[in-house]
Amino acid sequence: MQSDRNQELAAGFVDGAYIRQGADALRSHEKKLTSLLAQRRLPEHGWDDLSIQRLLGDLAQMDSNNFVHNAGAGEREARVASTLVLNRCFYLAHGVGRSGDICAVQPKAAGSSLLVQLTNCLALDMLHVAGVKNASSAIVLPVATGMALLFAMLTLQAAARVPGEPNRKRYVLWPRIDQKSCFKSMVTSGLEPVVIENAADGDELRTDLAALEAKVLELGPANILCVLSTTSCFAPRGYDRVEEIARLCQQYDIGHVINNAYGLQSSKCTHLVNQAFRSGRVDACIQSTDKNFLVPVGGSVICGPNKAFVQEIGKLYPGRASNAPALDLFITMLHLGRAGYKALLDARKALVPYFRDELAKVADAHGERLLVTRHNDISFCISVGRCCGASGDATFLGSMLFSRGVSGTRIVTGRAEAKIAGYAFRGFGAHADAYPGPYLSAACAIGMTKADVDLFVGRLDKTLREFSSHNGVV
Amino acid sequence: MQSDRNQELAAGFVDGAYIRQGADALRSHEKKLTSLLAQRRLPEHGWDDLSIQRLLGDLAQMDSNNFVHNAGAGEREARVASTLVLNRCFYLAHGVGRSGDICAVQPKAAGSSLLVQLTNCLALDMLHVAGVKNASSAIVLPVATGMALLFAMLTLQAAARVPGEPNRKRYVLWPRIDQKSCFKSMVTSGLEPVVIENAADGDELRTDLAALEAKVLELGPANILCVLSTTSCFAPRGYDRVEEIARLCQQYDIGHVINNAYGLQSSKCTHLVNQAFRSGRVDACIQSTDKNFLVPVGGSVICGPNKAFVQEIGKLYPGRASNAPALDLFITMLHLGRAGYKALLDARKALVPYFRDELAKVADAHGERLLVTRHNDISFCISVGRCCGASGDATFLGSMLFSRGVSGTRIVTGRAEAKIAGYAFRGFGAHADAYPGPYLSAACAIGMTKADVDLFVGRLDKTLREFSSHNGVV
Amino acid sequence: MQSDRNQELAAGFVDGAYIRQGADALRSHEKKLTSLLAQRRLPEHGWDDLSIQRLLGDLAQMDSNNFVHNAGAGEREARVASTLVLNRCFYLAHGVGRSGDICAVQPKAAGSSLLVQLTNCLALDMLHVAGVKNASSAIVLPVATGMALLFAMLTLQAAARVPGEPNRKRYVLWPRIDQKSCFKSMVTSGLEPVVIENAADGDELRTDLAALEAKVLELGPANILCVLSTTSCFAPRGYDRVEEIARLCQQYDIGHVINNAYGLQSSKCTHLVNQAFRSGRVDACIQSTDKNFLVPVGGSVICGPNKAFVQEIGKLYPGRASNAPALDLFITMLHLGRAGYKALLDARKALVPYFRDELAKVADAHGERLLVTRHNDISFCISVGRCCGASGDATFLGSMLFSRGVSGTRIVTGRAEAKIAGYAFRGFGAHADAYPGPYLSAACAIGMTKADVDLFVGRLDKTLREFSSHNGVV
């Protein structure tokens, strides 16, 4: 109903004045799209669902599988057997990328290709809104954080490969963060992780910069592919001293990949990353789409200060991939708009003090305490040692919370041993071989509401009481 | 993505050649719409669901409730609380019609209004395809057949009202058809039904034209509002002698409303109706949307040879109404296209002999027989008297079929008594006071497949065996 | 996944503890449903969309058209041609009602039938929440207000019909309200409207009780079918003196139908209706579903203090009907819950003073004034005579507002003449033959937000300025 001709014909059915007003609305939709395409940035205000669906419909109709008269004679023509599936992918069935490049344009799928390009532009804008203003390029990868780290390191490796010495740069220096995926990403890449234990600062654990530099010198910068640093993490680990690490990497000419998994929601993390981009060396910084942007699991955004390197990562990806992560993010970004995303960030920031205080109150009520961690404003911990009683074992508290419908908390005994991809860890979960006592961590993450906090602390309180009582603690 | 400007901008993201091909596809969608609006007829081939959804999206965006900057200060602004509801109505929430006229255009809702107008045009074309080529106008009413009959008669009454004698034309002559809605439609209208019993012709029951004419003369044409004749009906009643009735109505200057509920699927019925339009008097002919066009229950199409009268019916409707019947039909007509609808009609016609033969075989196998009914090619009957054994009661067979997952068959004992709106009927269900014996009727209706027939007759066979055995019949 | 057997088998794939937790969630859904079925009232808190969809899925699977092994051999088997249509009706294709009764249960469609019954129960609860606590029964009709009024009057008429004097009770006394549908509903029913002009009380127009009683005596109570009174209406008409009318109807033994179209949102209207139910005669009270419950246009709720009469109305309806209005309402009631509906009512009530004050400010700014109307807290008026300048014509202001995206306001000149169904009206739109001057009315309806008010008054202000300037008024 976009063409003048059709609007004219429509006026043969319905009063022209009304059709004109309707046509104005259609035009105003086109103008919103013009802004999007011209500015390549988030709309200030989120789009309504009808407008989003209409854009997706336009994009779908631009893909060859939806051409009414397409004659498809390839081995992959995006034929879809199930209507349920066709509807859920909005008729966009060609996936993303081509053999050459995950960001490449597909001749058969102009609409899908445009969606990918736009998604990357808007994602960069999201990063800017969140505070990583020095990011010069971003691509949305159809893989979660662990895989994105793997790709970043493989790309670094490909760039650093010395003919005849395929295995020269094989070490990754890794300030310890007890999370399996990131550790596996190094091993799966065929690299050798070198653990840098954290330094304790009161309750908190932080990057041991001196140990890191010592290790650089010990192994030799020429043999080190990169440092893999981490911002967002479970307390009582604080975010890494990323800026200092970036400077160290610059000084010794070694790579630097930042695992900023859910750090976009914290202005402290984004400030850190932004500074590191400016003042030292960062090759790539990876963030999860689901943990930061409230979409289903499955994607990540990779960005950096150097556009060429970021693009290179996309080019390493072999073959096509699912469009689901990009599509989910595209819809969500249009839905939120700049204002909606800011509002989510602001709401979380405003909720943090309340979350921390309520958590501290519950701890106090049970003779426990909030651990002091000044460099982490997403994850918080309370000690649970007293509630364990004579047994000293906190493990059962985890099951109790699970069965009472509390999800996302972690009980850390500090005594667990784990073997990951052949590497042994003591005190796994605690980011340290021997953390002083058992604790519980919980997160105040984006999308949480005050009601969520109240529900959580109420249930935690009740569970701690039962747990204490079960352990004979009065 | 319709404007040149936006396509140009899109070419800044994706190779221009690909965007151009995508834009061609968008334009080809616009052209399909141009055909629809210009020709006001069914497309030859059905549209794919994506195209239908895009058109509905366009229409929705033309309704004021979806204008991004609408300032609504009325008592009815089509605000919708539930997203599920909003999605299921495709954002078209203004309903159809205005206080004055169910077909009227709504200033606030150009898109919804256009949908209504188009639906009426396409529905007329469906009627033409089905064979009612003499229909000059059609409107889709958001009420089922019974209510549509009521409206047709109220309109006739309003037109015939003699000042000072409000109740003059109060009789409706009604060749008996044992179906409650149509009977109630007369009573609810405040009219007085006059039953014309059917004449037996072998197994079959048909219009007793002589009795009808005699009654006209007895009551006096001036006191008779109309004849309410019926085409599609349960066998062994045949369709009425509609053409002769039309001539009789013309001769005596009395109204004529045809209840063609599910007759569009039978070329015999449509031929009859079409002839009646041409050679006698018919004021309105009513058909069900669900029974003819495979949409959910709820609408009817009212047509006639005289455009003015049909429009008058729409004008009688007080207030707005749900758009659901029109929307369902609009989608379905675009989905089927002329070819798809024809294919459905042809498939049914081709299935009829098979259905009848298979039914006859089952009857034979149980010592029963197919009743001979030459003027009904939708509904067929078999006797079930022998299977009833000494009891003579067929009622239980109905429950047995129901509990074995057979729906739509009717067991007629011929002995039931019923009181409808105060009127007493003997032999209700059999269209006659005393039909010779019990029978079962079943229909070969549009959308039925050969597999459906096989499933049905197989289960009927098994049930008759059990029923006979239960009755001690070997 | 509801049966123990299936959950046990599932534990062969996924840890039993997790499956048990999932099964708890399924059971908790069943419990919510138990509450609904046992209490037959709105849930306190709205259901999430997933839960609503699962219930609809259960209901659909209970309808025969969705039985996997159904053998359908009827003329109406709810076959649906288009997947888009099937999805949008949630596979519930059998409509509502049976030939006998719009509330009747359909053997083929247990799920659809249950939906209808539940909807009626929940709708009654909504009425109670809104304040009509004396309503003893409610049914949701698949027709809008105008048609529901028609049905109420036809039912009254059927009940009152005196053998031999079919046309005895033919008058409807109607305190004038300038809205076409309700007027047409009387004429379409074949009744004779008798207009009772309103009495002016300052700016406001109210029921002229004395004139009403005089007319009763003049025509003779035995010849009067009913009074059709109105609550919600466009200012400066106030709601009718419904309680007094109810007492008068009781005294003279004449029927009483209340048009409470969008009155549920105003506690003043519901209080009035509730009192009338208790202290006088009311046969039926009709409310719109779209105007009160934020669903698409198409349904109405009819209630009354006398259960038997309300049920009788349902029984008059000839044939089946669309389930769309019931389905939309059912979903919306589950979505809102009691708390959600109350919140909507409270929000509107709280917004009214702001709306009125802002409107008054705009009027003042242009030398106009808010009309004083104390018996209408939904619709408000401002004079616009000064802005018309010498021309004195306000009509053009309407077009200006329309083209500036303001919907729902009405410009009343007080001089319009109209002919509706043969009856002539002077001053149509103003509820009076000669209202003193031109005015604009606007409504503060349920679902409106403060932002909507601001947008509206801002645009009104701007338009009045342009209009004044166009008329040479400084």
Place this chain on the structure above:
Amino acid sequence: MQSDRNQELAAGFVDGAYIRQGADALRSHEKKLTSLLAQRRLPEHGWDDLSIQRLLGDLAQMDSNNFVHNAGAGEREARVASTLVLNRCFYLAHGVGRSGDICAVQPKAAGSSLLVQLTNCLALDMLHVAGVKNASSAIVLPVATGMALLFAMLTLQAAARVPGEPNRKRYVLWPRIDQKSCFKSMVTSGLEPVVIENAADGDELRTDLAALEAKVLELGPANILCVLSTTSCFAPRGYDRVEEIARLCQQYDIGHVINNAYGLQSSKCTHLVNQAFRSGRVDACIQSTDKNFLVPVGGSVICGPNKAFVQEIGKLYPGRASNAPALDLFITMLHLGRAGYKALLDARKALVPYFRDELAKVADAHGERLLVTRHNDISFCISVGRCCGASGDATFLGSMLFSRGVSGTRIVTGRAEAKIAGYAFRGFGAHADAYPGPYLSAACAIGMTKADVDLFVGRLDKTLREFSSHNGVV
């Protein structure tokens, strides 16, 4: 509506007999699910969409993000901002896998976890139906073929890693197939591809077994990670001599990965793979989900004769991933059922001779010929040299076909040079350095219909005529 209690309550609204029948239908749905869970195989007949949606609804409700009273305090609670996104993922937002293993069960998401496990079981059954009966295990990876090959090789490498000699097994022997993704998968893995040129056999190109064995001996088996062989490919390359390769790999104790990208649709390919599993060494065989099962791009199925190795690949995957490929496949497998999938396979097989003959006819008509390729029954070629005329350049034919809406054909000049990941190829696209002449390839792939073939060959014919004429060829 599953519990006895609720059905009993429902019978308080609707006749108990009808509710019982509805409840039977609900139970029959549960039984279908029991079969699925107990047999872990495809249902014989596909499920209807309503049943599929209800199962997905059950699974969703078993995930913690949909628990009504969940208290989420983690950094990832599957909160979803956009309703459009939530609907399209059927409320299943937790993705698949855990840090440790892509097939691992997620405690927070019992429903999603069950979906993953079931999907793997059903996918294995699909492989069996297609003919790979010796597959003992299958997992669905949320990455396309290229990435799956990469993971298979990384897993082989991890298993083969010799302490102290991290880079020992670094060669991959690769019978040339001109497709970028598979080549890149080797390079991205950090491995060294060794190209084994194909041997010509008439028009056809096939594995040069002698050259392959010679290279094994030249490089030394101990230095070779694996052979990467290919079944489905663009003609005139035939599928590799996979069985012989498998025996050779067994003999020399080197790995073997089969790229069976779209080979499941050809019984010739599946027979080959199945034999190779039995009679030699195959570590992993990879197939695309979109190319074989008519789902959107994005997943692959990896299978093998050795369950432990296949599981190992899953364990290598670092972190979680999108559930989109698994969900699409799960829905599609339930939709098709065993019968539906077989019907698709049979339809393709039956279409191949027609496709080939029609293609040959077009070739003949233009003085060209169908190339003789006996070991490829998906892709077919015709020469296009004569049509190129004096220019000898076929490139433009590709653009012409593209702009005429023909997708999926490839024009191969045999003269193209390409550099992929640093490696240079002559004659790229032709699987050979110097293929005799230019040709066009086209595929008869699963889902293609006779109408598609007719449309394609008709348009090809027309385009060749125009192309010839453009080149001055009469």
